[in-house]
Amino acid sequence: MKRLVIIAGTLVVLVNAFVLLGVVYNRFWLQPTTLVLQEQELRLPNRASRAESVVELSLRWQGNLVDSNNYHYHSYSHEVKLPLASYTRTGFSPATCKDDKPVFISGEEKAGWVLLELNGPAYQTLKQQYKANVVKHEKMVDENISEENVKRLGVAEKNYQWVVHSGSRLIAVDASFDKALLQQSAKNFESPTLILPVSIRPTRSCRKATVQVRPRNITKLYVPASERAVTDGLRAVRQYNDKVQKPRFWAEVKVGGNGNRWITKMGRCTDQCN
Numbered sequence: 001m002k003r004l005v006i007i008a009g010t011l012v013v014l015v016n017a018f019v020l021l022g023v024v025y026n027r028f029w030l031q032p033t034t035l036v037l038q039e040q041e042l043r044l045p046n047r048a049s050r051a052e053s054v055v056e057l058s059l060r061w062q063g064n065l066v067d068s069n070n071y072h073y074h075s076y077s078h079e080v081k082l083p084l085a086s087y088t089r090t091g092f093s094p095a096t097c098k099d100d101k102p103v104f105i106s107g108e109e110k111a112g113w114v115l116l117e118l119n120g121p122a123y124q125t126l127k128q129q130y131k132a133n134v135v136k137h138e139k140m141v142d143e144n145i146s147e148e149n150v151k152r153l154g155v156a157e158k159n160y161q162w163v164v165h166s167g168s169r170l171i172a173v174d175a176s177f178d179k180a181l182l183q184q185s186a187k188n189f190e191s192p193t194l195i196l197p198v199s200i201r202p203t204r205s206c207r208k209a210t211v212q213v214r215p216r217n218i219t220k221l222y223v224p225a226s227e228r229a230v231t232d233g234l235r236a237v238r239q240y241n242d243k244v245q246k247p248r249f250w251a252e253v254k255v256g257g258n259g260n261r262w263i264t265k266m267g268r269c270t271d272q273c274n
Contacts, residue, residue, distance in 0.1 A: 032254040032255055032256045032257070033192065033254070033255045034192075034252060034253070034254055034255075035118055035192050035194065035252075035253045035255065036250060036251070036252055036253075037059075037118070037170075037250065037251050037253055038169075038247040038249070038250045038251075038269065038273050039245075039247035039248050039249055039250075039269075040060065040166060040167060040168045040169055040247055041059060041060050041061065041118075041168045041169065041170050042057040042058070042059065042060070042221065042249075042251055043057060043058040043059075043060050043236065044057060044231065044234060044235070044236040045057075045058070045236060046236045054222065055222070055223040055228060055231055056220045056221065056222050056223065057220070057221045057222075057223065057231075057251070057263075058218050058219065058220060058221075059170075059196075059218075059219035059220075059221060059261075060168040060170070061078075061116050061168050061170035061171065061172060061196075062078055062126075062167060062168050062170070062171060062172070063078030063079045063080045063081075063171070063172050063213065064080055064081055064122050064125070064126060064171050064172055064173060065079050065080070065081055065126075065129070065207065065210070066126070066129045066130055066133050066159075067079070067159075077212055077213065077214040078172055078212070078213050078214075079203055079205065079207070079210055079211075079212055079213075080114070080172040080173075080174075080175055080210060080211055080212075080213050081207065081208075081209055081210045082174060082175060082209050082210065082211060083174060083209075084209055086174050086175065086176055086181075087209040087210075087211070089176065089177075089178075089181075090175075090176075090177070090200065090211060092202045092211065093202075094208065108201065109199050109200065109201035109214075110177060110199065110200055110201070111177070111197070111198075111199055111200075111216065112175055112176055112177040112178075112197075112198055112199065112200040113175065113176055113177075113178075113179045113182050113195050113196065113197060113198060114172050114174070114175045114182075114195070114196055114198045114200075114213050115172070115173055115174040115175065115176075115182040115185060115186055115193060115194075115195055116170045116171060116172055116173070116193060116194045116195070116196065117170070117171050117173045117189055117191050117192075117193055118169055118170050118191055118192040118193065118194065119169040119191060119192075120171075120189065120190070120191025120192075121191070122171040122172075122173045123169045123171050126163060126167075126171060127160075127163055127164060130156075130159055130160040130163045130164075131160055133156045133159070133160070134153070134156045134157055134160050136156075137149070137152050137153040137156045138153060140152070140153070141153050165245065165246050166245050166246075170194065172213060173189075175198065175200055175211060175213050177200070179195065182195050183195065194255065195259070196215065196219060197215075197216045197217070198213045198214060198215055198216055199213070199214045199215075199216055200212070200213055201214075219261070221251070221253065221261060221262070221263050222262070222263065223251075223263060223266065224263055224264075227251075227263065227265060227266040230249050230251075230266040230267060230268060231249065231266075234248060234249070246269070246273070247269050247273045248268065248269055249266060249267065249268050249269055250266065250267055250269060250273055251263050251265070251266045252264045252265045252266070
């Protein structure tokens, strides 16, 4: 019996030591990268009454193509246009289309990774695409002021305002089944980047070199007790009722050697938020 107790105790010590080594490696062994995110990227929980001891924020990001859907914040699948070489490596065949509509899609969903760029050229390009979408619908109304065209213009204008003021600035720029390829690709970006686990499948549209990317899990970031005052009194914004909401807080997020993420400090938005 005494021997079993010693063995059990030794196992507990070894497990704790292994966990501690993981924490040390993640936070201190390799230099962690730093991202400064805002409310556009960090969603407050929807629950009306949150536990006083724990507040967790959900990481939000978006694809790199214009989406006419009104419910951006509630979409857990994003269409992403890949570099041609990346798309070729997926092994997916382009959708068979007729009259710009897919009639046959080949390929199965597989586990992979997505590369996100924060507030960089991809985000600026996306805003330009949304603006061009407004211009396109304005011309349609000029040519035919039908009820349907006016409605579509209204949606396009709201979506443009959304992407400028409320949309996440974390934009998917590449995806792969090989994480190492994305890590290498990330070195070519001047803006901060982040790699997350996703599922990748062929797109259901006729856009070239595009895939559908779905998060394998919702990335949660816990608010440290020392920073809780920043989120106290703030309620989650229901984006499908109030589409334009300027960010109310920011958070400094560290990304460690093994990809784990944690918040180090937070603050309310003043002039530093954009």
